[in-house]
Amino acid sequence: xxxxxxxxxxxxxxxxxxxxxxxxxxxxxxxxxxxxxxxxxxxxxxxxxxxxxxxxxxxxxxxxxxxxxxxxxxxxxxxxxxxxxxxxxxxxxxxxxxxxxxxxxxxxxxxxxxxxxxxxxxxxxxxxxxxxxxxxxxxxxxxxxxxxxxxxxxxxxxxxxxxxxxxxxxxxxxxxxxxxxxxxxxxxxxxxxxxxxxxxxxxxxxxxxxxxxxxxxxxxxxxxxxxxxxxxxxxxxxxxxxxxxxxxxxxxxxxxx
Amino acid sequence: xxxxxxxxxxxxxxxxxxxxxxxxxxxxxxxxxxxxxxxxxxxxxxxxxxxxxxxxxxxxxxxxxxxxxxxxxxxxxxxxxxxxxxxxxxxxxxxxxxxxxxxxxxxxxxxxxxxxxxxxxxxxxxxxxxxxxxxxxxxxxxxxxxxxxxxxxxxxxxxxxxxxxxxxxxxxxxxxxxxxxxxxxxxxxxxxxxxxxxxxxxxxxxxxxxxxxxxxxxxxxxxxxxxxxxxxxxxxxxxxxxxxxxxxxxxxxxxxxxxxxxxxxxxxxxxxxxxxxxxxxxxxxxxxxxxxxxxxxxxx
Numbered sequence: 035x036x037x038x039x040x041x042x043x044x045x046x047x048x049x050x051x052x053x054x055x056x057x058x059x060x061x062x063x064x065x066x067x068x069x070x071x072x073x074x075x076x077x078x079x080x081x082x083x084x085x086x087x088x089x090x091x092x093x094x095x096x097x098x099x100x101x102x103x104x105x106x107x108x109x110x111x112x113x114x115x116x117x118x119x120x121x122x123x124x125x126x127x128x129x130x131x132x133x134x135x136x137x138x139x140x141x142x143x144x145x146x147x148x149x150x151x152x153x154x155x156x157x158x159x160x161x162x163x164x165x166x167x168x169x170x171x172x173x174x175x176x177x178x179x180x181x182x183x184x185x186x187x188x189x190x191x192x193x194x195x196x197x198x199x200x201x202x203x204x205x206x207x208x209x210x211x212x213x214x215x216x217x218x219x220x221x222x223x224x225x226x227x228x229x230x231x232x233x234x235x236x237x238x239x240x241x242x243x244x245x246x247x248x249x250x251x252x253x254x255x256x257x258x259x260x261x262x263x264x265x266x267x268x269x270x271x272x273x274x275x276x277x278x279x280x281x282x283x284x285x286x287x288x289x290x291x
Numbered sequence: 292x293x294x295x296x297x298x299x300x301x302x303x304x305x306x307x308x309x310x311x312x313x314x315x316x317x318x319x320x321x322x323x324x325x326x327x328x329x330x331x332x333x334x335x336x337x338x339x340x341x342x343x344x345x346x347x348x349x350x351x352x353x354x355x356x357x358x359x360x361x362x363x364x365x366x367x368x369x370x371x372x373x374x375x376x377x378x379x380x381x382x383x384x385x386x387x388x389x390x391x392x393x394x395x396x397x398x399x400x401x402x403x404x405x406x407x408x409x410x411x412x413x414x415x416x417x418x419x420x421x422x423x424x425x426x427x428x429x430x431x432x433x434x435x436x437x438x439x440x441x442x443x444x445x446x447x448x449x450x451x452x453x454x455x456x457x458x459x460x461x462x463x464x465x466x467x468x469x470x471x472x473x474x475x476x477x478x479x480x481x482x483x484x485x486x487x488x489x490x491x492x493x494x495x496x497x498x499x500x501x502x503x504x505x506x507x508x509x510x511x512x513x514x515x516x517x518x519x520x521x522x523x524x525x526x527x528x529x530x531x532x533x534x535x536x537x538x539x540x541x542x543x544x545x546x547x548x549x550x551x552x553x554x555x556x557x558x559x560x561x562x563x564x565x566x567x568x569x570x571x572x573x574x575x576x577x578x579x580x581x582x583x584x585x586x587x588x589x590x591x
Contacts, residue, residue: 194529196548210529229507231525256504256528259515263527280502280530 037083040070044082047071097144101134105144109209109225118190118214118241119222142221149197150225154215155251156284157191167284178249178274185272187247191215192222193254193278194230212238214250230255232262239266239273246272253278298486304458305332305474306339308437309421312472313346315462316419319472322408323349323376325361325368326538327494328423328475331483334492335474336421337372348375350411350420354403355380356391356540358516364495379411391542392521397581399540405590409445412469419470427479428568431583437476443467447586480536480568481561488554497535498557500549504528511545536568 039060046056047067057064073081097105105125113124120128122138122145129136145151160171179189192214209225212234216222226234235255242248252275257263267275278284295303312319321336323329336345351365369376381389384402391399412420426433436452438460453461464470475483487494505512506520506528513520515528520542522528533546534557551557582590 196529196531229529230527232527233525235527254530256515256530259504259518259522260525260527262525280504 040066040082040084041079043067043070044074044079047074097136097140098134101129101136102144104129104132104134105141106225109150109223110227112224112237116241116244117222118238119212119224121220121222145221145223148209150209150211150223151221152193152195152197152211152213154219155191155253155278157251160284165283167282170279170282175251175276178276182247182249182274185247187249187272188217188245189249189251190242191251193252194235195254197225214238214242232260235260235263236266239263239270239275243270243273246270247274248272249274249276251276251278298482298489301478301482302335302338302486304477305335307458308460308472308474309336309339309345311460311462312419312421312470313340316464316470318415318417319347319419319421320350320377320412320415320417321345321347321421322423323351323365324423324538325351325357325365325495326423327483327487327498328425328478330492330494331478331486332421332423332475333368333372334490344372344374347421348377350377350379350415350417352404352407352411353378353380354399354407354540355385356399356403356542358495358497358514358538358541358544360495360497361538364493368493377411377415379407379414381407381410390519391540396543399543400585400590401588403540405585405588408590412445417469418464419472421472421474423475424473425475425478425480425483429582431586432473432476435473435476435586437473438462439471439473440464441469441471443469445469446588447471449583449587481558484554484558484561488558495538497538500532500534500552500556502530502532503546505531505533505546512548513544514541514546516541 039062043056043060043062043066046059047053051059053064053067053071056062056067060067062070070082108125108128109120113120113128115124117124122141125141126136126138129141142151157171157175160168161176162168163171182189192212194210194212197209197211207227209227210229211223211225212230213221213223224234224238235257239250242250250273255277257267257275257277267273321332323333333349336347340346349369365376381403384407387402389399389402394402411417424432424435426435431449434449434452435447436455438453438455439447440453441447443466455461462470478486486492504515506515506522506526507513512531512533514533515522531546531548532550534549534551535544535546538544549560551560
């Protein structure tokens with residue numbers, strides 16, 4: 035592989051071949067050949083192989099059981115900040131205040147292992163697509179987003195789902211996850227032990243509505259069936275809730291469904 | 292010598308049973324519940340008497356609480372195949388507005404299904420009724436014969452059944468007796484799915500996985516199919532990718548979480564499952580041996 039070819043490149047250079055010839059024979063790029071040759075001249079044969087990037091396997095920051103229990107309890111509650119739900123940095127701060135020093139990055143890894151890191155909706159390029167999803171986006175979403183942005187408001191996307199733990203999280207319970215993606219796909223989430231009720235959704239909406247006008251693209255709930263949520267929406271005309279239709283294929287579909 | 296596959300053997304057996312009934316009884320009917328077993332049974336009946344349509348009508352004992360997709364499918368199928376479809380709803384149940392929410396699953400099933408069926412059989416004087424029950428569904432169905440004799444009050448006596456050795460059927464009825472006939476008795480759920488796939492039999496779309504609004508009730512996922520479904524205060528239905536292994540009244544039929552949105556995927560799922568499809572039916576959990584009790588009272 036790469037290191038063997040780097041060693042071969044140095045041997046060829048020692049035999050008097052030019053960088054271009056060595057690059058051609060080993061399949062490496064000229065800068066890589068030069069870098070290997072430079073490393074050899076500075077540190078001998080031991081310096082030629084490149085090391086793996088990042089931490090070694092098993093050296094990642096691990097969350098203890100107590101910290102994991104605290105995280106689970108925190109995720110079921112509301113954050114003390116004005117954020118609509120928990121972000122990884124807010125979780126790290128809350129854990130730190132309880133004596134657990136964990137980086138936001140480690141929390142994101144933990145969320146991923148627990149199956150609690152949903153991907154943002156694939157909306158890029160949807161407006162140009164000739165499909166049901168494309169038409170829905172152009173007709174139902176784009177005008178609302180434009181109107182909200184013109185009025186100085188922001189937009190969010192999110193949903194509710196049953197989080198299935200990743201295989202690595204053996205024994206982790208199923209959780210009902212409320213999630214939002216903000217700017218640049220930042221994740222905000224809450225996780226409950228039972229299906230969210232109208233109060234849970236409304237707590238989320240209230241926090242978002244504090245910075246109205248706001249548009250929220252949401253999937254996974256039938257809000258039309260909830261009188262509490264319909265009443266709240268009627269009282270908050272600057273909160274634009276757009277439901278993602280069920281079974282709408284948002285991914286790239288060559289058949290254009 | 293050609294060897295029949297297991298599905299061809301099952302098909303031949305079912306067709307033989309249907310022809311036997313038509314030759315031995317005076318006024319047969321096919322119970323049509325709009326589910327996958329009914330779809331297969333109807334397909335077999337059309338094969339058994341082709342090119343003529345089957346010489347009996349279809350009877351749907353309606354409870355008014357089936358899934359909307361089932362009603363649409365039933366009406367479309369009746370129009371396409373050109374058979375007579377009798378829809379019977381227990382008028383007493385309608386008058387008293389019997390429903391699964393107010394009256395509970397046991398009363399609803401007894402009044403709208405069992406009594407409704409008995410009324411329809413008496414009203415049209417049917418002496419034999421095909422049903423799509425299978426032995427692998429439930430233990431009382433496992434011990435019921437293919438030709439199941441009922442008294443004039445439509446009662447079933449599980450301790451007094453005729454032997455059916457070597458697939459020889461004794462079709463002689465006593466006065467006033469009627470027969471419930473189960474041509475799919477020896478089929479399994481997997482056989483049904485394989486046959487549907489091979490024969491390209493149309494089925495209700497609810498069998499395929501899709502995002503549907505559901506609420507959780509006692510561990511079962513109940514689909515919110517229309518506005519009649521009462522939600523608890525604060526309850527918000529979630530859209531989950533589910534499908535149904537069995538179809539009945541929507542408030543009493545649990546969905547399963549599944550990604551199987553094609554027939555091959557459903558068959559693959561069936562190969563891995565180790566539970567009966569009837570576990571999704573609330574009416575089967577009413578009490579111990581509830582199905583046997585219902586069958587003794589006349590349920591099919």
